[in-house]
Amino acid sequence: MKKHGAWLAWLFMLMFFTLPLLALVPEAFSDGGSAFGRVFGDSLFVAATRNTVILGLVAGAVSALVGTAIAIEIARQPAHHRQWMLTVLGLPLAFSGLVIAYGFILCFGRAGFVTQIVAFAGADPAEVGSWIYSVGGLGFAYAYYLIPRVALSLYPVFANFDNAPTLAARTLGASRLRAFIDTVIPEVAPSVLSAGCLVAALAMGTYGTALALVGTQLNILPLLLLAKVSDGGTDFSAAAAMSLVLMAICVLVLGIGDVITNRRERKTH
Amino acid sequence: MSLLLDHITYTYPGTTHGLHDVSLRVDTGELVAVIGPSGSGKSTLLKLVAGLETGHTGSILLNGENVAGKPMHQRNIGMVFQQYALFPHLSVVDNVAYGLKLRKVPLNERQNRARDLLALTGLAEYAERSISRLSGGQQQRVALARALAIDPLALLLDEPLAALDASIRGHLRDQIRTIQKRFNATTLLVTHDQEEALTMADKVAVLKDGRLLQFSTPEEIYRAPANKAVAEFVGLSTILPATVIARDLIDAGFARLATATGHRQVGQSVFALIRPENIVPTPSSDATNRISGHIGTQRYLGSIYRYDFLADGAALPLLVESHQIAGNAIALPPEHITLLDS
Numbered sequence: 001m002k003k004h005g006a007w008l009a010w011l012f013m014l015m016f017f018t019l020p021l022l023a024l025v026p027e028a029f030s031d032g033g034s035a036f037g038r039v040f041g042d043s044l045f046v047a048a049t050r051n052t053v054i055l056g057l058v059a060g061a062v063s064a065l066v067g068t069a070i071a072i073e074i075a076r077q078p079a080h081h082r083q084w085m086l087t088v089l090g091l092p093l094a095f096s097g098l099v100i101a102y103g104f105i106l107c108f109g110r111a112g113f114v115t116q117i118v119a120f121a122g123a124d125p126a127e128v129g130s131w132i133y134s135v136g137g138l139g140f141a142y143a144y145y146l147i148p149r150v151a152l153s154l155y156p157v158f159a160n161f162d163n164a165p166t167l168a169a170r171t172l173g174a175s176r177l178r179a180f181i182d183t184v185i186p187e188v189a190p191s192v193l194s195a196g197c198l199v200a201a202l203a204m205g206t207y208g209t210a211l212a213l214v215g216t217q218l219n220i221l222p223l224l225l226l227a228k229v230s231d232g233g234t235d236f237s238a239a240a241a242m243s244l245v246l247m248a249i250c251v252l253v254l255g256i257g258d259v260i261t262n263r264r265e266r267k268t269h
Numbered sequence: 270m271s272l273l274l275d276h277i278t279y280t281y282p283g284t285t286h287g288l289h290d291v292s293l294r295v296d297t298g299e300l301v302a303v304i305g306p307s308g309s310g311k312s313t314l315l316k317l318v319a320g321l322e323t324g325h326t327g328s329i330l331l332n333g334e335n336v337a338g339k340p341m342h343q344r345n346i347g348m349v350f351q352q353y354a355l356f357p358h359l360s361v362v363d364n365v366a367y368g369l370k371l372r373k374v375p376l377n378e379r380q381n382r383a384r385d386l387l388a389l390t391g392l393a394e395y396a397e398r399s400i401s402r403l404s405g406g407q408q409q410r411v412a413l414a415r416a417l418a419i420d421p422l423a424l425l426l427d428e429p430l431a432a433l434d435a436s437i438r439g440h441l442r443d444q445i446r447t448i449q450k451r452f453n454a455t456t457l458l459v460t461h462d463q464e465e466a467l468t469m470a471d472k473v474a475v476l477k478d479g480r481l482l483q484f485s486t487p488e489e490i491y492r493a494p495a496n497k498a499v500a501e502f503v504g505l506s507t508i509l510p511a512t513v514i515a516r517d518l519i520d521a522g523f524a525r526l527a528t529a530t531g532h533r534q535v536g537q538s539v540f541a542l543i544r545p546e547n548i549v550p551t552p553s554s555d556a557t558n559r560i561s562g563h564i565g566t567q568r569y570l571g572s573i574y575r576y577d578f579l580a581d582g583a584a585l586p587l588l589v590e591s592h593q594i595a596g597n598a599i600a601l602p603p604e605h606i607t608l609l610d611s
Contacts, residue, residue, distance in 0.1 A: 164354035168412075170341050171319055171348040172368035172419060179342075182367075186358040 027240035035237035051135055052204050052221040059139035060200025067150025068192050075158035092145045097208030104141045108132040133214045146199040157191045190260050197257025201250040221246045270297050270332045270455045272423045279325035288479045298453035302466035305476035311459045315425050319348050331422045347416030351428040353408040355400045361411055362396040368419035386414035406437040424454040463503050475499045497609050500542045507587045509541040523583035526558050528606035542607040545590040552600030559600045
């Protein structure tokens, strides 16, 4: 039964994950690989790649930092508080990216109520309201559902964190800050970096929220790719090449997270 | 380097639990064990000395200086935790050298000192290893070396053997004691294991409900417990309720027993404490305090038998330990019956 279950799992993996991705390879190389030349020679693609990497790294870093702070706070709560905090934290993950984008436009767009409040303080509403349509604004919107993802994945790390080495460091003469740097950071940093890499990869690959929020105003890889394969697009081999590049970037970022985690595990086990 | 706890009182916030007017002294190079049932306050006492808990009244004098207001990292105390509390990301030698690094001891010097301590604890060959590749006993020895590396004013041992298998506990117990003596470390040991306390300590403090019941040598604690609570907690025994009916004679209900009654008055209620190894399993027919009865539950412990002797007319069994099982009579030597005031 176990054997059959494993085969079924591999079959599904092959059909729904591996095959669609592998199908991109012959398409990308259908014209002898010249699609890659066209893609890398396109200044729009180069700019999109740069913007995508910046978006992923900024959204990943901000989400990792804020998510870590939330995870620490949840871990410090008594059990009954923890439960409802975890439930509330899981809600943003269930929302559609379109809903989130619309909510952010209503709050931070040119006519958004936060923008209006800031305008009362003397800021230019047009300038403030346009920020949400920038790479930074998009990263801010992404953080809405990336932060809970980080917090939920890191909460067990902090809930099960053994405080005794920190106390031992304190008794040996370490100040509170020094003990934190010497004992807590080495223990949790790999998990935080790994979670950051995961959400950075997600931010680089996602397009729903970006499409709803900025349409085609912002040049990032997922939206450029969408333009290539949508009704007006004709260069499918270039689109496939672009897909492979985007996939490679995401895999690279995820791989970095895995390497960090594995190196840490090898050292402590 | 002495440690003096002077009238320490501490209550956990929002509770009535804590410590009530506890005073004890650990002289230079002495090992004092604090024992008591769960919730007796023994761990709290250790935490107060380490600075892990604050807000007590009374003084904690380390080498004559009151450290009550000092943060824990300035107390210069070496502490060994029950679950080792080693730094998993550091090698064995770096764990031991950590406290020296904080004291800005040059790299070569601290590495040499750490290696010396590892050699002393029999772990020289493991210096470069990862902590996770050591057994529990080895990890605890690293923790001991780490605590001693900083040349602490006092060494605190918080149930250091509790997480280890019984098979290595005895060996490590002896090793800790040897190293503690070699360093002449003023040591406070907290344990729930009375055997550990009696075998390792120069003096034992018995706590119950946050109060110090007795502070004395292991022999005195065992042979002359201050009261019934200490007698019940330390060692195995039978404690019989009795009444003094004449000078050097008590009535235990099922028998009249001869024993020294000391200053006690006729009619006074007492408890008669009898240790199992002091009961004579094969008494002569004219033995003093000869009691008839029969054997109840038997336990074979390898070198001896431990069994219940049900005296005729008695409500409680008498616990006996001997190399051979008694017949239908035992004797309670008068000099081995200790009377405790009720």
